[in-house]
Amino acid sequence: MSRLDIIAFDADDTLWHNLIHYNEAEKAFGNMFSHVLPPEDGARRLAQAEQRNIGLYGYGVKSFTLSMIETAIEITGGTVDAATISKLIKMGRTMLDHGIELLPHVSETLEKLHASHRLLLITKGDLHHQERKVLASGLAHFFEGVEIVSDKKPETYRRLCARHGGRVANTLMAGNSVRSDVLPMIEAGGYGVYVPFDILWEHEHEDVPADTPRFFAVDDIRGVADVVARLGSE
């Protein structure tokens, strides 16, 4: 029996596709305003607005939509028309309605770990949208708890472990962001497992410092089960 109390997973780009929809929208945004500046510059200005607005708006599609509108006004010198704003709002609505595409091996891995462990899902983002995504994913029954948080700091992980009656030292967090999923959990005293995804939001980029204890990198989500088995046999 493994000595882990809780195994926690990130959701976006760990269990299902997410960033791909933002990247597509940024590209479409750039193309929509190619008459005022080169498409890649438009997309970059939008990315900068997103970054700038996180502190105020938080993460998620609704924040992204506001950033699209703000950037459209900026780059057109305030001349963008209502029909174009309406198109941007529609792009946001389409993103909110997008179906869930699970990443490979997710269901089988959760099923396996669920049989022997308590699983938690910990995700940032907009409460309403994330709740809908969890429901639509068909994965909700694997998780003892779904925690939607505004940020992932060491204190966040300590608080969530305490809430679910686990010891943070015996908790493992797996996700595609070293910055949000892995390092703060290790700082809190737990284990962090990096599950790489082929695209990563620039905002989430962070290298793992050398000699980080309690850190594991795996090839894909199946590797999380291997780490759990290894920790259990130590």
Ligand SMILES: [Mg+2]
């Ligand atoms: Mg993620």
